[in-house]
Amino acid sequence: MTRLTLIMLAAGLLSACSMAPLYVQPAAPVAATFAGNADGTVSAADTGWRTFFPDQRLQALITAALIDNRDLRTAALRIEEARALYNVQSADLLPAINGTASGARARVPGSLSMTGQPAIGGTYQVGLGLAAFELDFFGRVRSLNDAALAQFLATTEARLSVQISLVAEVAKAYLSERGFDEQLMLARQTLEGRVQAYQLAQQRYDVGASSELDLRLSETLVQTARVAQLTLQRQRAQAGNALTLLVGRATTDLPAAPLLSDENIITSIAAGLPSDLLMRRPDIRAAEQRLKSANANIGAARAAFFPRISLTAAAGSSSNALSGLFEAGSGSWSFAPQLVLPIFDAGRNRSNLTLAQVRTDLAVVDYEKVIQIAFREVSDALVARGLLEEQVVAQQAVVTAQTVRLTLAQQRFDNGISSALDVVDAQRELFIAKQALVQTRLLRLTNAVDLYRSLGGGLTATAQPG
Structure with missing residues (x-):
């Protein structure tokens, strides 16, 4: 019996065939090349985030986020959950052997006893049992195990995707905070200058050298600058709160933060081919x-x-007395194979097969959509990269021109050639141009982060060896 059981178990384990369709990777539904400028020699995936983000303050924030961010912790726990589910499913590939022990005593009344006298008897058993182990001739259990393994691997990849997004979001939140901080500094400097100008306008008005209209125009500039400062204070504080949420905790003792114009964050990255994204x-x-x-x-x-074959078997010792369990001749065994052949199930199996096929078709569509989204993200970032570089240069030229305009307007006003309105208008336009320059630099840096993320950068801290 033991030999027969082992032979059948080996046959079930070795002869299982998979009835799953042969997997063929769907073709990528995108163009062969990316649109936009794809210059560069090093791929994002081979560029560590410490190399891509040289700012030490940002490096410290990313390091803290990788430790304390709650979304990343959740993703890691999802991996443990998927691993446990896979282990549960894979356990069905091997038989479960249990140790058993049982005992029972019963009294039979005299009216039912063959001797006519009441009788008390008992049975005791100990041994090992194999409960309903399925011989996987048609690969059902193996297919379920493969499905669980793929889900576990998908969860692992999802955790890596969360890490890439986290690194990018921390960088973008940090840059946003830096942008608001720089604009706030500009607003404070502007307010100080306009307060001084207002004081001079007040003195000129007091001695009759200017009209009340000029005084009110100067006052308007002061209040406008104060409103801009208060708005930027609120926006900077909120940006700081968003950064703290991403990092997972408040951070202190950070290195000094440079200006956006001082940061060398844009690295030349090769986009490669769309197939590389796979x-x-x-x-x-x-x-x-x-x-x-x-x-x-x-x-x-x-x-x-197809038929489902399962085995239930037991081997051990049985006796009607507890003391006789291990005596010679007390050995016992049972062997109960079972075959279940589907005959009529009201279409259940057919519907389950249709459901599995439809879900596979949905998974193909989802796979193709993810590829298309990735392709668009890379293409958008590449197109914006060159244009934003030009936009920063153009906006810097606007600031330079507005600075010259203000100087000339002030000279004309001091010489009595033009009114204070020309000076006020020049001051307002210069402030707007400087704010726009900060915002354009922020867009350029944010786009660099988006390109790095969309190309799969952010998984390693240092550059991978060649």
Whole structure:
């Protein structure tokens, strides 16, 4: 009996065939090349975030976020959850052997006893038992195991995708805070200058050298600058709160923050080909693993149409007395194979197969959509990269021109050639131009971060060896 059981177990483990369709990776539904400027020699995936973000203050924030961010912790716990589910499913590939011990005593009344006298008897058993182990001839259990493994791998890739997004979001939140801080500094300097100008206008008005209209225009500039300062104070504080939420805790003793114009954050990165994204981006790899899981479930649904063979067996010792359990001749065994052949299930198996096939088709669509989204993100960032460089240069030229205009307007006003209105208008336009320059620099840096993320950068802290 033991030899027969082992032979059947080995046959079930070794002869299982998969009925899942052969997996073929769908073709990428995108163009062969990216639009926009794709110059560069080093790929984002091979560029560590410490190399891409040389600002030590930002490096400290990213390091803290990778430790304390709650979304990243949740993603890590999801991996543990998926690993546990996979282990539960994979346990069905091997038989579960349990130790058993049982005992029972019963009294039979004299009216039912063959001797006519009441009788008390008992039975005791100990041994090992094999409970309903399925011989996976048609690969049902193996397909379910493959599906669970693919789901586990998809969850692992999802965690990597969360990390890439976290690194990028921390960088963008930090740059946003820096942008508001720089604009706030500009607003404070502007307010101080306009307060001094207002005081001079008040003195000129007091001695009759200017009209009340000029005084009120100067006062308007002061109040406008004060409103801008208060607005930027609120925006900077809120940006700081958003950064703290991403990092996961308040950070102190950080290195000094440079100005946006001083940061060398833009690195020349090669975009490569769209096909490279299939290996670089964890979200695409996760979508493919979900597709593989759905494909494996088709195999399990197909196997449900075929007979299911299971074994239940036990071996041990039995006796009617507890003291006789281990005496010679007390050995006992049982062997109960079972075959279940589907005959009529009201279309349940057919519907389950249709469901598995539809879910696979949905997984294909999802996979293709993720690729298209990734392609668009990279293309958008590449197109914006060159244009934003030119926009920064153009906006700097606007600031230079407005500075000259203000100087000339002030000279004309001092010489009595023009009115104070020309000076007020020049001051307002210069302030707007400087604020726009800060915002344009912020857009350029944010776009660099978006390109780095969309190309799969942010998984490593240092550059990978060649």
